[in-house]
Amino acid sequence: MLPALSILDQSTIVSGRTAADAIQETLALARLADGLGYRxxxxxxxxxxxxxxGSAPEILIAAIAATTRRIRVGSAGVMLPHYAALKVxxxxxxxxAIAPGRIDLGLGRAPGSDGRTAHALNPNAASAADHFPAQVRDLLGWLGDGLPEGHPFRAIRASPQVETRPECWILGSSDYGAQVAAFFGLPYCFAHFITDGHGAAEALAIYRETWRGAGKPHGAVAVYALAADTREEAERLFLPRALWRLHRDxxxxxxxPTAAEAEAHPWTEAERARVDRMRESALIGTAAQVRxxxxxxxxxxxVAEVAVLTPCHDAAARRRSVTLLAEAFAQVPAAA
Incomplete structure (x- = not known):
């Protein structure tokens, strides 16, 4: 049985275009995904x-939720140690209240930034991550579970009071997030695209083995995936991502970068070998191959769900990839 397909978007800034352009491309792609049947x-x-x-997922969620009709919209994730649980x-x-029953609240523990920026966001950044489980507990309490007896803020109610609540997830790329998700009985998504898959099986196994929820554990993975009309075109579109990963490392x-900028890069033998290793976990090719x-x-x-991350300099090629995969997974709604 094929997994359900979703999209993870980092609002990637590309060479020659602005951050504002990246936000507009995110909004447009979300509307396309809504019509294509992505979960x-x-x-x-x-x-x-x-x-x-994408520095403020809650803002983008509001914009997308207000302009789509069926797709669930959420964070992957809100980096909770930066913030007060009540505010989140x-x-x-x-x-x-904007999109009842369509909101996901994915939570992460990593800073999503460098140490100095994390400190600017929260002066207690050096120790904030240590309180992540307690923050998750409080957040779930304010979303409807209720805070425990003796909690100093038990009498405080989170506003607005609405009938539905977001579906909460824990996101991560290590065993830690898996254990937190299992403890609170929450869905868990492993960031396969960050680790090239290393540790995914182990984290998901720990998640299932330590599960304490009322129902069954629900695991997912977020992967880098790009489909094109030919394998050769997919490889050409993949190269800028590979070069960016080398810079990130x-x-x-x-x-x-653009495909032309990536091709013009003075590749060393070590870099080419690293890119070859990236290809082993990158899901690229024709729609049938990626499927x-x-x-x-x-x-x-x-896992029964997979979220695809497709950073691509060519916005049209990215839309084409999203469309090809929707068709390959036969998820396009009849009315679309």
Missing amino acids: RYWLAEHHNSESHA AEQFRALE RGHYPPL EGIADLAARLG
Whole structure:
């Protein structure tokens, strides 16, 4: 059985275009995904970055939720240690008022930035991540579970009071997030695209083995995937992402280069070998090839949902990839 398909969007800034352009491309792609039958559209959070424009997923969620009709819209994720749990609860209650029953609240523990930026967001950044489980507990309490007896803020109610609540997820790329998700009985998504898949099977196994929820554990993975009309075209579109990853691994976060800029890069043998290793986990090719890769990965990891991340300099090629995969997974609604 094929997994459900969703989209994870980092609002990637590309060479020659602005951060504002990246936001507009995100809004347009979300509307396309809504019509194509994708289950979810998730927005990432990054700060002080020349690579990603998505610094405020809650703002983008509001804009997308107000201009779509059926797709779930959410964060992947809100980096909770930067913020007060009450404020996040109120933001997402407001989002539920905009699109009842269509909001996802994905939570992460990583800073999504460098240490100095994390400190600017929260002066207690050095220790804030240690309180992540307590923050999750409080957030769930303000979303409807109620705060525990003796909690100093038990009498406080998160506004607005609405009938529905967001679906909460824990996102991560290590065992830690898996254990937090299992403890609170929440869905869990492993960031396969960050680790090239390393640790995915182990984290998902720990998630299932330590599950404490009332129902069954629900795992997902977020992967890099790009489909094109030919394998050769997919490879050409993949090269800028590969070059960007090399920069990222060295601590640099530039805009995503064009295919021509990537081809003109003076590649060393070591860099070419690194790109070859990236290809082993990157799901690229024709729609049929990517569909097979996604289905195989989901079966091996035992997940029923996959979110695809497709940073691509060519906005039209990105839309084409999203459309090809929707058709390959036969998820396009009849009325679309």
